[in-house]
Amino acid sequence: MPSASKSASPRSRGINSLKIHQIEGREWWLWGFAVIVTLALTAGIVFLTFFDQNSGISRQYWTDLRDWVRGLAALVLMFDIYTMYQHMQLQRVRRQLIERDELFQLITENAADMIAVVDAAGNRLYNSPAYEKVLGYSGAELSAGSSVDQIHPSDRERVLQAAANARSTASPIQNGNGNMEKLVIVNRDITERKHAEEMLEHRALHDVLTELPNRALFVDRLQHSLIRARRHSDYKFVVLFIDIDGFKVFNDSLGHTAGDELLIQVAHRLTASFRETDTVSRSAPETNTRSTAGGLARLGGDEFTALLDDISQPSDAIRAARRILDKISVPFNIGGQQIVVSASIGIVASSNSYEGAEDLLRDSEIAMYRAKQSGKARCEVFDPAMHFESGKIIGFEALSRWKTVQGMVSPVDFIPIADETGLILPMNRALYLESCQQLQSWQTKIKCTPPLTMSLNITPRQFALPDLAKEIEAILTQSGIHPSTVNLEITETIAMGDADRAFSVLADLKSLGVRLSIDDFGTGYSSLSRLPRFPIDALKIDRIFISQMSSDHDNHEIVRLIVMLAHSLGLKVVAEGTETQDEITELKHLKCEMAQGFLYSPPVDSTKAFELLLASHQPVIA
Numbered sequence: 001m002p003s004a005s006k007s008a009s010p011r012s013r014g015i016n017s018l019k020i021h022q023i024e025g026r027e028w029w030l031w032g033f034a035v036i037v038t039l040a041l042t043a044g045i046v047f048l049t050f051f052d053q054n055s056g057i058s059r060q061y062w063t064d065l066r067d068w069v070r071g072l073a074a075l076v077l078m079f080d081i082y083t084m085y086q087h088m089q090l091q092r093v094r095r096q097l098i099e100r101d102e103l104f105q106l107i108t109e110n111a112a113d114m115i116a117v118v119d120a121a122g123n124r125l126y127n128s129p130a131y132e133k134v135l136g137y138s139g140a141e142l143s144a145g146s147s148v149d150q151i152h153p154s155d156r157e158r159v160l161q162a163a164a165n166a167r168s169t170a171s172p173i174q175n176g177n178g179n180m181e182k183l184v185i186v187n188r189d190i191t192e193r194k195h196a197e198e199m200l201e202h203r204a205l206h207d208v209l210t211e212l213p214n215r216a217l218f219v220d221r222l223q224h225s226l227i228r229a230r231r232h233s234d235y236k237f238v239v240l241f242i243d244i245d246g247f248k249v250f251n252d253s254l255g256h257t258a259g260d261e262l263l264i265q266v267a268h269r270l271t272a273s274f275r276e277t278d279t280v281s282r283s284a285p286e287t288n289t290r291s292t293a294g295g296l297a298r299l300g301g302d303e304f305t306a307l308l309d310d311i312s313q314p315s316d317a318i319r320a321a322r323r324i325l326d327k328i329s330v331p332f333n334i335g336g337q338q339i340v341v342s343a344s345i346g347i348v349a350s351s352n353s354y355e356g357a358e359d360l361l362r363d364s365e366i367a368m369y370r371a372k373q374s375g376k377a378r379c380e381v382f383d384p385a386m387h388f389e390s391g392k393i394i395g396f397e398a399l400s401r402w403k404t405v406q407g408m409v410s411p412v413d414f415i416p417i418a419d420e421t422g423l424i425l426p427m428n429r430a431l432y433l434e435s436c437q438q439l440q441s442w443q444t445k446i447k448c449t450p451p452l453t454m455s456l457n458i459t460p461r462q463f464a465l466p467d468l469a470k471e472i473e474a475i476l477t478q479s480g481i482h483p484s485t486v487n488l489e490i491t492e493t494i495a496m497g498d499a500d501r502a503f504s505v506l507a508d509l510k511s512l513g514v515r516l517s518i519d520d521f522g523t524g525y526s527s528l529s530r531l532p533r534f535p536i537d538a539l540k541i542d543r544i545f546i547s548q549m550s551s552d553h554d555n556h557e558i559v560r561l562i563v564m565l566a567h568s569l570g571l572k573v574v575a576e577g578t579e580t581q582d583e584i585t586e587l588k589h590l591k592c593e594m595a596q597g598f599l600y601s602p603p604v605d606s607t608k609a610f611e612l613l614l615a616s617h618q619p620v621i622a
Contacts, residue, residue, distance in 0.1 A: 034083040038076055114187040117173075120180060207298040209260055210267035218297035218305055222357035225307060229350045238317040240306040241346040241364035242270065242324065245376045247302035250341065258334050262341070263302065265332050270296055270304055273324045305361070311349070321345040321379035329377070342377035344368050349382075369591070370570070393616040395453030395487070397596065398435035399603055400427060419459045429471065432456055436479035436486065438606055443485070446613055455487040457519065463494050469508035476512065483513030489540065491519045499530045510535040517574065522562060532569055539566045543577020543597070550582055563590045 108115050108128040117126040173182035205217040213221070222239065229235050244250075244266065251259035295307035306324075311317055324345065331338040346368030354360050367382035402409040418424040439454040446452065462468060476483050488509055495502045495518055506516055517538040518531075522545055541562050548555040559575075566573045575587050578597035587595060601612055 034079065037079055042076070116185050116187075118183050118185065120182070125182065207300075210264055210298050212267055212271075212304070213297040215297065215299045218299070218307070219357045219361070221295065222307055222360060225309065226350065226354060226357055226360070230352065235309075235350075236311045237307060237309050237350045238311050239348050239360050239364045240308065240317070240321055240324070240379075241348075241361070241368040242304040242306065243344050243368050243372070244302035244328075245342045245344055245372065247341070250339070254334070254337075261334050262332060262339065263298075265334075266302075266328065266341075267296075267298065267304070269327045269330075270306070270324060273320075273327045299361075305364070317347050317349070318379060318381065321347055325377065325379065344371035344376050345379035346371055347379055347381045366591070366593075370567070375570075392448075393452070393600075393613055394594065395455060395485075396435075396439075396609060397455040397457075397489075398431055399457075400431055401603065415459075419461050422461065424459050424461055425465075428456075428459065428462060429475070432472070432475045433479060436475055436481045439485065440479055440481050442610065442613060443481075451482070451485050452613075453485045453487055453515070454481075455489055455517070457489050458494070460494050463490060463502075463505060468505060469512060472509065472514065473512055476514075484515065487515040487517055487537075489517045489519040492521050492523060495534065496530065499533075503530075503533055506535055520576075522558060531565075536571065538572040538574055538594075540574040540576055541592075546575050546577050546583055546587075546597075547579065549586055550580075556586070559587075559592075560590050563592050567591070 108130075113128070114130045115126070115128040116124060116131070118124050171184040172180040173184065175181045205214060206212065207214045225237050229237065244262075247259070247262075250262065295309070297305050297307075299305055306320075308317060308320060325343060328341065328343045331340050333339075346364045346366065348360055348364040348367055350360070363382045367380045370382075371378050371380035400411060400415065402411075402414050415424070418427055435454050435456060439452060443451050458468075465471070472488070476486065490502075490506070495506070510516060515537045516535060517540055518534075518536055519540045520542045521539040523542045539562060541559055545555045545559050545562075549559055550556075563573050572594065573592045575583075575592050575595040576597065578584055578587070578595045578599045580599060584595060584599065601608075604612070
């Protein structure tokens with residue numbers, strides 16, 4: 001039982017006790033003095049009246065004696081009257097003390113505080129009835145033994161330490177010599193207050209509807225995990241961002257009460273799923289000391305998050321997410337109706353590139369939206385190349401430049417001629433090989449997740465080659481680069497010129513394991529019905545739309561629609577030609593994942609490019 005000690009009264013010298021002793025002493029002295037004086041005067045009267053009354057004393061003497069006797073009798077009467085007056089005064093003071101004592105009894109017997117009076121030896125002289133109500137001990141039991149004997153052995157040390165602190169704030173009662181003879185101690189039962197404080201703290205950190213941790217508590221725990229991952233390189237964790245598919249429709253159609261009930265049942269299933277997956281994915285012994293459901297939280301609405309510690313393999317997180325999806329897919333009983341819902345889950349793994357917990361939450365939410373855009377009822381692992389908010393370089397685009405004695409020749413001037421004459425073929429073969437070898441070198445020096453990528457442009461003449469896929473395969477083999485880190489870009493005009501052949505060529509290239517992008521999207525004559533057939537990974541929005549986003553509402557809508565289209569097809573989006581921070585801000589708002597342009601850097605040679613990499617990836621340099 002939590003308790004707190006406080007001072008019983010500011011009067012620390014026992015004024016009431018001294019008054020009682022003074023009154024008793026004064027009363028005994030008054031009555032004793034009155035009896036002595038009365039007896040003395042009475043004896044004097046008797047002696048003067050009856051002693052030697054037959055002796056030959058003059059008549060005048062007896063007359064004077066009678067006067068003296070009358071005077072003494074009057075004096076006795078006056079003294080008795082004075083004595084009675086003093087007695088009445090003492091009675092009045094005694095009644096006042098009795099009334100105060102009754103008031104004290106009334107207060108102490110009905111007070112919630114536990115009031116005790118102990119003597120200098122520690123013996124209890126008084127215990128208020130609150131002791132029996134709170135502790136269950138009667139006054140006789142409290143007085144029978146030591147207070148320490150009435151404390152549970154496991155709590156004695158803590159209580160004695162608290163009592164030592166409380167003793168300094170208790171009220172000592174001193175005697176006339178200034179020595180302490182009694183001590184008044186008041187203990188207050190603060191159990192209800194502690195429960196109220198704990199409830200307020202719980203409500204501040206937990207969701208009222210589901211009783212799960214809320215966003216504030218989850219972010220705090222996630223931040224601790226992030227700090228731990230920085231200190232221990234072998235510690236890995238993942239964040240799952242879980243969102244119920246179509247919850248708004250369900251909530252609007254069946255009502256908020258049914259919606260709340262669904263969220264509660266979802267929370268129960270997630271808790272059970274989390275405990276199962278937690279057993280699989282957590283390997284550190286120290287995590288067993290925490291509640292297994294401690295990593296699950298409700299951020300608000302139909303959004304839940306889960307923190308899985310000590311992930312040994314990325315596949316563990318995917319298995320955990322799929323197990324959660326299986327749990328949620330089982331029909332719910334809401335108001336007697338069988339309701340079937342699904343969820344989309346975004347997965348993000350810990351990385352040294354993250355500075356705060358909110359960054360992890362942001363990326364897990366991005367992955368969740370990607371899962372929704374890919375068909376819902378599925379999970380999606382976040383790829384750091386999906387966004388550019390971190391400001392880190394995730395790849396390069398290889399460009400041909402012609403430097404002469406007179407200076408640089410614009411690609412607009414020589415690339416079309418080289419393509420028309422066929423010189424573009426040996427030029428690009430050399431460019432591809434050099435770019436892949438340079439990428440291999442950078443990947444060796446800079447270890448980042450995912451690894452750096454290189455984008456290579458395919459011209460119309462190259463795209464027409466029957467053995468294009470074989471040439472690319474030979475370059476990948478010669479450079480030793482992983483195919484997934486190479487991104488081949490084909491313009492929209494090339495891809496849509498002969499859709500059937502384009503599909504065949506793109507399929508051959510995709511079989512190599514490379515990534516494919518449609519370049520300059522929006523400037524050609526795309527057939528949207530053909531676009532889903534192409535095995536592409538991203539759309540690149542032409543710079544003409546990006547540069548006019550802020551000033552032209554139509555261009556802004558075109559960019560927004562392209563981003564929506566790409567996401568609906570499960571594709572990433574790259575904005576070309578970004579030059580201002582306002583453009584970046586708006587692209588982030590539209591959930592565009594990547595950007596390139598003069599805002600970050602103009603075209604540079606490999607030496608300056610590596611300097612940019614060093615500045616961008618300093619923490620992860622091998």
